Amino acid sequence: MAKNRIICTKNNVDYLTIRKAMTAGARTIEDLTKQANVCTECEGCKSELEKILSSVCGCKEVSLKTVVNAVKNGADTVEKVGEVTGAGTGIDEETGEECGKCKSLIQNIIDLGR
Numbered sequence: 718m719a720k721n722r723i724i725c726t727k728n729n730v731d732y733l734t735i736r737k738a739m740t741a742g743a744r745t746i747e748d749l750t751k752q753a754n755v756c757t758e759c760e761g762c763k764s765e766l767e768k769i770l771s772s773v774c775g776c777k778e779v780s781l782k783t784v785v786n787a788v789k790n791g792a793d794t795v796e797k798v799g800e801v802t803g804a805g806t807g808i809d810e811e812t813g814e815e816c817g818k819c820k821s822l823i824q825n826i827i828d829l830g831r
């Protein structure tokens with residue numbers, strides 16, 4: 718599971734803010750400039766944002782593309798996406814309990830179909 722950290726140092730935007738924007742439908746760097754206030758002036762920040770945007774589940778290393786394909790192939794609940802891709806089924810290493818931090822993003826992908 719990814720720990721929170723500052724991604725856009727100029728505007729002081731952290732990882733969790735970016736993930737919240739994704740859960741609200743942000744899928745591109747342009748979306749993140751509007752929804753999370755990242756500035757995108759640094760190349761390093763841009764490449765990090767692209768990595769974050771392309772990933773859904775850090776625990777199971779499942780990409781956005783994999784989840785979108787699962788949804789397009791009929792996985793219409795978070796549980797079904799988890800069965801097909803593993804996304805959302807990670808275990809928190811510190812607590813030993815289900816992580817589930819990406820489940821709201823998975824639901825948003827199901828809702829939007831992208």
Ligand code: FES
Pocket residue numbers: 718773774775776777804805806807808816817818819820
């Ligand atoms: S990020 Fe932990 S289960 Fe997906």
